[in-house]
Amino acid sequence: xxxxxxxxxxxxxxxxxxxxxxxxxxxxxxxxxxxxxxxxxxxxxxxxxxxxxxxxxxxxxxxxxxxxxxxxxxxxxxxxxxxxxxxxxxxxxxxxxxxxxxxxxxxxxxxxxxxxxxxxxxxxxxxxxxxxxxxxxxxxxxxxxxxxxxxxxxxxxxxxxxxxxxxxxxxxxxxxxxxxxxxx
Amino acid sequence: xxxxxxxxxxxxxxxxxxxxxxxxxxxxxxxxxxxxxxxxxxxxxxxxxxxxxxxxxxxxxxxxxxxxxxxxxxxxxxxxxxxxxxxxxxxxxxx
Numbered sequence: 001x002x003x004x005x006x007x008x009x010x011x012x013x014x015x016x017x018x019x020x021x022x023x024x025x026x027x028x029x030x031x032x033x034x035x036x037x038x039x040x041x042x043x044x045x046x047x048x049x050x051x052x053x054x055x056x057x058x059x060x061x062x063x064x065x066x067x068x069x070x071x072x073x074x075x076x077x078x079x080x081x082x083x084x085x086x087x088x089x090x091x092x093x094x095x096x097x098x099x100x101x102x103x104x105x106x107x108x109x110x111x112x113x114x115x116x117x118x119x120x121x122x123x124x125x126x127x128x129x130x131x132x133x134x135x136x137x138x139x140x141x142x143x144x145x146x147x148x149x150x151x152x153x154x155x156x157x158x159x160x161x162x163x164x165x166x167x168x169x170x171x172x173x174x175x176x177x178x179x180x181x182x183x184x
Numbered sequence: 185x186x187x188x189x190x191x192x193x194x195x196x197x198x199x200x201x202x203x204x205x206x207x208x209x210x211x212x213x214x215x216x217x218x219x220x221x222x223x224x225x226x227x228x229x230x231x232x233x234x235x236x237x238x239x240x241x242x243x244x245x246x247x248x249x250x251x252x253x254x255x256x257x258x259x260x261x262x263x264x265x266x267x268x269x270x271x272x273x274x275x276x277x278x279x
Contacts, residue, residue: 178188
């Protein structure tokens with residue numbers, strides 16, 4: 001085994017997990033972004049950093065180009081603030097992922113609850129296609145989620161969640177995803 | 185940088201709410217009625233995320249994804265295109 005390459009990759013992952021706090025501004029559903037992208041890398045910090053800072057805070061601005069609604073041909077540009085406050089690997093407040101608490105926050109394993117929001121859909125967003133369909137109002141979305149890192153040597157992250165839209169007729173939705181840090 | 189897939193499933197209530205067209209909605213819109221009576225795959229997708237450090241505190245992030253709707257949503261008259269893409273950029277300060 002080439003330990004120098006493993007050491008370099010580990011240092012790279014430490015850098016990645018500290019600096020790549022999720023900043024997706026359109027993270028609140030619906031969005032084509034994968035659910036894992038809203039919290040990418042955070043669980044890896046608990047593995048590659050022995051002493052997490054008490055608070056990690058980022059703020060800024062962002063923009064996104066995405067379909068007006070899931071299935072539409074037309075696209076639009078969204079913009080807004082980016083704020084992400086992480087209290088160790090225990091709790092968070094984020095424009096990406098809402099407000100949440102990791103009930104289980106062990107090395108390589110997180111299970112938690114959060115409350116986020118769904119932006120809904122308005123007729124005026126795409127009048128040509130949505131006229132007569134009524135507006136889908138903004139909805140609070142409670143979520144149960146979990147993430148697991150396969151191992152420190154193979155830091156594949158498996159993430160799953162289930163969430164429920166509280167608006168009338170909202171329904172429930174679940175995601176299962178996996179992601180891997182790419183070496184330079 | 186991170187890369188990975190995901191799959192999203194939804195119950196029939198969610199699918200009907202987002203992709204269905206009731207008889208009432210059909211009468212007031214240009215769409216034929218479409219009813220979803222079963223749960224199923226809402227979408228599958230791939231995502232990519234990356235960060236560039238400009239300095240000790242300033243970062244630029246990019247997130248991109250492609251999402252493909254399942255056959256239940258795709259059959260909806262509301263869906264013009266089964267695949268959607270998103271690209272998001274952000275410029276942030278790390279305190």
